[in-house]
Amino acid sequence: MARWTAGVDFGGTNLKVGLVSPQGRVIRSEVLASSTVGLPGLFIDAVSASVRRLSRAAGIAPSRLRGLGIGVPGPVDARRGLVHSMVNVPGWRGVPLAGRLSRELRCRCVIENDAKVFTLGEWRFGAGRGAADLIGMTLGTGIGGGLILNGALYRGSIGAAGELGHIVIDPDGPRCGCGARGCLEAYAGTRHILRLGRAAMRRSGALRMRVRRAGGRLTPRLIGQAGRQGDAAAREVWREVGRSLGIGIGNLVNLFNPERVVIGGGVANNWSLFSPAMQRTVREQAMAVSLRAVRIVRGRLGNHAGIVGAAVLVWERHDTA
C-alpha cells in the first residue's frame, strides 16, 4: 500500500483532486471547472482520469492508493456510497458513486457530505486539532455542518445529522429553501447576504460604484472588499450576518458544550468583518459554563480543506474501527 490517499472536493465552482500525505499535506493536485463535469458520467470520467494522472506522476498505480475520498455538496448514504442528491446539480438522484469509482480505479472509495468532510479535515490537521468535541460550519450558498463528538464524526441515525443551516433562529422569519421559516441559512446564507447588500447599495454610493466597476453583479466578495475599505453600509451587512451566526452558534454551544467551533467556506473569508458581532452575540447568549469551554475560530486549511478532509474520511472509514 502506498503512502498517498486521493481526496476529491466537488464544489459549486471547482472540482479539486489531490494526493494527500499521511501528515495531511497535499503533495499534488489538479483543479477543473465544475461546470464541465456536472453529470455523473462526466464526473466519474474526469475524477478517474485525474486520479490516474496524479498517481502516475507520483510513480504508483491508483490501485495502490490508500483509497479515494470524495466530498459532495448534498446528502449522501455514506455506508452504501450513494449520492441522494446534489445541491444545484441535476442528475444525481441515487447515484452509487463510491461503487462506480471503486470499480473504475480498482481502489476503495468513500463519499460523504462536504461539510462533514471539511470538519474532518480541520479536526485532524487544521484549527480543530486535539479537540474531542468540535463543531464544523461551512458558510456559502448553504450553511453546512459536521459534528465531532467524543472524538468521532457523528452521523445520526441515518447519516443526516449536522444540518446547522436549518436551526430556526426566528419562527416568524423569512421562508427558507427547506420549507421552514427563519432558518439560520435564511439569515446568513449568501442569498440573504446579497439581499442585505442590495439594501446597502441604496445607502452607499461607493458600493454602487464598486459593483458597477465589477461588471454590475453584486457578490459577497464585493461587499467584503467594500467593508474592509471602511464602507459603513457594507460593514453593517457583515455585522448583521455576524449577529445571526452568533444566535445559531450560541444554541450549538448550549447543546453540545464543544471545545471548539471551526468556521470555513468561501464566506468565511470575511471573518474580520462578521466575527466581532458573532463572538459578542455568542457571549451574550450562551450559558457561562459552556462558554468558558469553547473557542470559535476560523478554519486553517483554506482551499485545501476539502481535499485533506476527503483523505481523512478514507482513514476514518478504513483505518480505524
Next chain:
Amino acid sequence: MARWTAGVDFGGTNLKVGLVSPQGRVIRSEVLASSTVGLPGLFIDAVSASVRRLSRAAGIAPSRLRGLGIGVPGPVDARRGLVHSMVNVPGWRGVPLAGRLSRELRCRCVIENDAKVFTLGEWRFGAGRGAADLIGMTLGTGIGGGLILNGALYRGSIGAAGELGHIVIDPDGPRCGCGARGCLEAYAGTRHILRLGRAAMRRSGALRMRVRRAGGRLTPRLIGQAGRQGDAAAREVWREVGRSLGIGIGNLVNLFNPERVVIGGGVANNWSLFSPAMQRTVREQAMAVSLRAVRIVRGRLGNHAGIVGAAVLVWERHDTA
C-alpha cells in the same frame, strides 16, 4: 455483590430513594419531602438513612449494593462527583456529594444532572429502548435534556451538553432566566405556561372558577384539567406551548437526526393537550430525511424514571467501559 442498585431522584417536591433490579424494576422505595432535606448535610443524612433502611429490608448491607446513583436538579461535574449548584436550592455550590455519600455508605456513588438521568432511564427501560440516537427532554420549571448519541450518553467537553431549554427560538423574545432572550424555556417552562394561563383566565369564567375552588393558586395541572374538560382558553394555552416545543424539537431533529425524542417531567402529563400542535410544528419544520427517521414520544417510566435512571447511571459509569 448484590443484585440491587440504589437510585435517588432529588426533585423540587420530593426526594425519592429506591432499590432497582437489573431488569430496571423498582423493588422498594421511599419518598421524603424535599423541603425537609434541602441543605447538603441534611440531604446526605437523609439519603444515607434511607438507603440503609431499604438495604436492611432487602437483607443486605449498603456496601454490598452495586452502587448508588443520584440525579440532581442542576449542573454537576460527574467525573469528580461535584455538584456545581442546584436550581432553587441554596448551599450546594461545589459540594463533593458523591465522595461524601460513598464514604458514609461504603459503596460507590455517582451523580449526574437529573435530565440526563431521566434520559438514561427511558433509554434503557422506557420509551427509548433500542434507540442508538435519542434525545430526552424534561418539562417543568426548567427544561432539561439528555443526549444519547451512538449508543452512549454524550456529556460534552466539560459535562454541560444537552441544555435543550436554552436553545433560542426567537431572538426578540422575552428574557430567560439564563440571561439570553427567547430561549425555549421562556416559552414552554412553567413560568410562561402560568403567564399564558392567567391570560386565559381573563377569557374563561370556567377556568377562573376552577382556580378559585382550588384555593386561588393557578397551576399547570389546573390548566391541564380545564383543557381536558374542553375549556377553549385552556386548550389554546397548550396549543401554544406545543408550537414552541415543536420549533425547539424541529431544530434538534435537524441537528441530531435521532431515532427518538422522549419527553417527560411533570408538565408532560398534559401530553394529549400539547402533543398535536407540537408534532404538527415539527413536521412543518424539520427536514424530510430526518423527519422520516424520528418518533417523538412520551416517557413511559412516569414517577419512577428518576430512580431507575439513577441506577442505569451506576451501570453506565462502572459496569461498562
